[in-house]
Amino acid sequence: MNKQTIKIPAELKIAAKQAYLNAYAPYSKFHVGAAALTTSGTIVQGCNVENASYGLTVCAERNCISHAVIKGEQSFQMIVIYTEQERMTPPCGACRQVIAEFFEQSAPVIAFNHKDQQQVWSVAELLPDAFTPKDLLDI
Numbered sequence: 810m811n812k813q814t815i816k817i818p819a820e821l822k823i824a825a826k827q828a829y830l831n832a833y834a835p836y837s838k839f840h841v842g843a844a845a846l847t848t849s850g851t852i853v854q855g856c857n858v859e860n861a862s863y864g865l866t867v868c869a870e871r872n873c874i875s876h877a878v879i880k881g882e883q884s885f886q887m888i889v890i891y892t893e894q895e896r897m898t899p900p901c902g903a904c905r906q907v908i909a910e911f912f913e914q915s916a917p918v919i920a921f922n923h924k925d926q927q928q929v930w931s932v933a934e935l936l937p938d939a940f941t942p943k944d945l946l947d948i
C-alpha cells in the first residue's frame with residue numbers, strides 16, 4: 810500500500826460526511842462520521858451514538874461495521890473517518906480491534922477532515938499483532 814497515492818473514492822467521502830451530520834453527540838460534541846467500502850463494492854455508513862450512560866456510547870467506526878454486517882457484508886476494502894478537527898482522528902482502541910476482525914491487515918484506514926486533509930494507516934499499523942479469529946483456531 811502506497812499511502813501517498815491513496816485517493817478516497819468521492820462517494821465514500823460523501824457518505825462519511827453525511828453520516829457525520831447524523832452523529833448523536835450531545836455530551837462530547839465530538840461528531841464523527843464513517844463510511845466503509847465493502848469488498849463487493851457497497852458503501853456503508855456509521856456515526857457515533859452517545860448515551861446519557863456514557864459507557865454505552867458507540868463510535869462511528871463500530872456502528873459502520875455493524876451496519877454492514879446487518880446488510881450481510883463482512884469483508885471490506887477500506888474505511889474512512891470524517892471529523893471537523895484540525896488533527897486527523899484515528900480510531901480508538903476498541904474500534905481498532907473491531908476493524909482488525911473484518912479487514913485485511915494491509916487495508917487502509919483513512920481519516921480526513923473539513924479541510925480535505927487526510928492521514929492513512931494500515932490496519933496493522935493501528936493494531937500490530939492483533940488478536941484475530943486466526944488466534945482461535947488452536948482452541
Ligand SMILES: [Zn+2]
Pocket residue numbers: 868869870871900901902903904905
Ligand atoms: Zn472507537
